[in-house]
Amino acid sequence: MSIHLYDTGARQIRDFSPLIPGRVSIYLCGATVQAAPHIGHIRSGLNFDIMRRWFAYRGYDVTFVRNVTDIDDKILAKAAEQGRPWWAIGYANEHAFNDGYAALGCLPPTVEPRATGHVTEMVEMMRGLIERGHAYAADGDVYFDVRSFPGYLELSNQDLDHLLQPSGEGETGKRDPRDFAMWKAAKEGEPSWETPWGRGRPGWHLECSAMAHKYLGAAFDIHGGGLDLIFPHHENEIAQAKAFGDDFASYWLHNAWVTISGEKMAKSLGNSVLVSEMVKQWRPIVLRYYLGTPHYRSMIEYSEEALHEAEAAFARIEGFMQRVVELAGSVEPAAEVPPAFAEAMDDDFGVPQALAIVHTTVRQGNSALTAGDKEAAVARLAEVRAMLGVLGLDPLDDHWAGTGTRRGDDLHAVVDSLVRMVLEQRESARGRKDYAAADAIRDQLQQSGLAIEDTPSGPRWTPPSN
Numbered sequence: 378m379s380i381h382l383y384d385t386g387a388r389q390i391r392d393f394s395p396l397i398p399g400r401v402s403i404y405l406c407g408a409t410v411q412a413a414p415h416i417g418h419i420r421s422g423l424n425f426d427i428m429r430r431w432f433a434y435r436g437y438d439v440t441f442v443r444n445v446t447d448i449d450d451k452i453l454a455k456a457a458e459q460g461r462p463w464w465a466i467g468y469a470n471e472h473a474f475n476d477g478y479a480a481l482g483c484l485p486p487t488v489e490p491r492a493t494g495h496v497t498e499m500v501e502m503m504r505g506l507i508e509r510g511h512a513y514a515a516d517g518d519v520y521f522d523v524r525s526f527p528g529y530l531e532l533s534n535q536d537l538d539h540l541l542q543p544s545g546e547g548e549t550g551k552r553d554p555r556d557f558a559m560w561k562a563a564k565e566g567e568p569s570w571e572t573p574w575g576r577g578r579p580g581w582h583l584e585c586s587a588m589a590h591k592y593l594g595a596a597f598d599i600h601g602g603g604l605d606l607i608f609p610h611h612e613n614e615i616a617q618a619k620a621f622g623d624d625f626a627s628y629w630l631h632n633a634w635v636t637i638s639g640e641k642m643a644k645s646l647g648n649s650v651l652v653s654e655m656v657k658q659w660r661p662i663v664l665r666y667y668l669g670t671p672h673y674r675s676m677i678e679y680s681e682e683a684l685h686e687a688e689a690a691f692a693r694i695e696g697f698m699q700r701v702v703e704l705a706g707s708v709e710p711a712a713e714v715p716p717a718f719a720e721a722m723d724d725d726f727g728v729p730q731a732l733a734i735v736h737t738t739v740r741q742g743n744s745a746l747t748a749g750d751k752e753a754a755v756a757r758l759a760e761v762r763a764m765l766g767v768l769g770l771d772p773l774d775d776h777w778a779g780t781g782t783r784r785g786d787d788l789h790a791v792v793d794s795l796v797r798m799v800l801e802q803r804e805s806a807r808g809r810k811d812y813a814a815a816d817a818i819r820d821q822l823q824q825s826g827l828a829i830e831d832t833p834s835g836p837r838w839t840p841p842s843n
Contacts (some may be wrong), residue, residue: 385630400440407444407583413474417641417643425601430769443491447491465492499572518558518561520559532608561577586614611629633677639678659684668771670768694714713763722767731768801831803815
């Protein structure tokens with residue numbers, strides 16, 4: 378058994394070899410909490426949740442760190458715009474992110490550090506970098522000297538001499554316009570902390586280098602984040618950490634975006650779809666299926682049609698599971714996933730290929746049900762539950778209990794009550810052998826788009842798939 382990962386830095390698939398046998402350490406760049414999350418934000422956390430689950434399935438002890446950036450230029454701009462304290466904006470949106478992660482079934486991180494809680498570690502790192510000649514102070518700002526670090530831009534495969542980077546508003550005293558700020562001198566009305574170079578606040582990049590060092594040590598296995606973070610954020614993290622003396626991350630994994638009309642989903646573009654609104658319209662487990670089942674390195678083009686397709690596909694899985702449970706009662710997940718599923722997941726977390734195995738198994742299970750082979754149907758359900766469990770998509774898992782069965786749970790409950798009343802009338806007609814009336818009721822329901830199925834435990838209805 379060997380897991381293979383696409384390493385952004387190497388630009389190729391590599392065999393995964395952990396620094397400590399049996400253990401995996403992961404640092405994921407988490408939320409900058411200037412606003413509530415859209416589904417593009419949550420996709421990153423969801424992709425790495427699936428990776429984490431697969432490592433755990435393969436027997437690894439996983440340490441998963443996901444940070445929160447609770448102070449930066451964007452948060453301060455929002456505070457000024459809304460006339461609210463910066464910390465209130467960050468606190469509310471941090472909770473909104475965590476609500477979104479939880480709604481879509483993401484496991485909580487091992488630790489979730491905030492930038493503002495690690496100023497001491499940032500000061501220590503800056504002091505060490507200045508002493509080593511990699512950073513310098515200028516009028517209360519602290520900058521990293523990019524020319525002092527020969528490996529700068531290797532992750533993004535750029536040439537420093539051809540790099541165009543804005544100097545940044547208010548960033549004076551730079552030796553080179555491409556040097557980046559690790560610490561920003563205090564400005565009136567902004568939060569600040571005391572340092573040997575005067576009061577100020579963190580720059581964006583320093584926090585992750587400092588927090589990864591604190592919680593994962595000088596070397597760890599995997600650093601992750603969205604494609605948009607490769608430059609400048611991850612390049613700057615690498616420069617700070619390695620110039621400080623850390624080996625830093627052995628592997629770099631980056632998830633692709635959710636796009637609308639070919640553009641990255643972003644608040645600044647006005648094309649974002651908030652998670653809080655989506656979970657009112659769609660079942661959270663269907664949203665997880667939609668966002669989590671494409672390959673993590675593939676773009677997802679958002680559309681209502683694609684969500685309907687995801688809903689219909691997941692309904693086919695659930696329909697099989699429900700029929701077996703009605704026939705045989707509770708079925709526990711299998712101890713192991715099918716070999717073909719494992720092979721797909723070991724190959725750079727190939728969820729689309731793994732999901733094809735799920736659907737194949739569902740079809741085999743449906744064939745067994747049709748043939749009256751209860752034992753085979755139960756065996757296929759056990760395999761399906763094992764596979765869906767790894768993906769965080771098992772609707773029979775306790776996490777999803779009580780989350781509703783269709784879009785618009787309240788509306789579904791009302792429709793369910795009405796349909797059952799009609800089905801009871803149909804059963805009464807059949808009981809008195811008025812089969813014409815019973816068939817008429819069934820046909821009328823089907824013309825409304827509802828699928829009616831007679832089962833050993835009574836009639837069951839399902840809504841239209843689109």
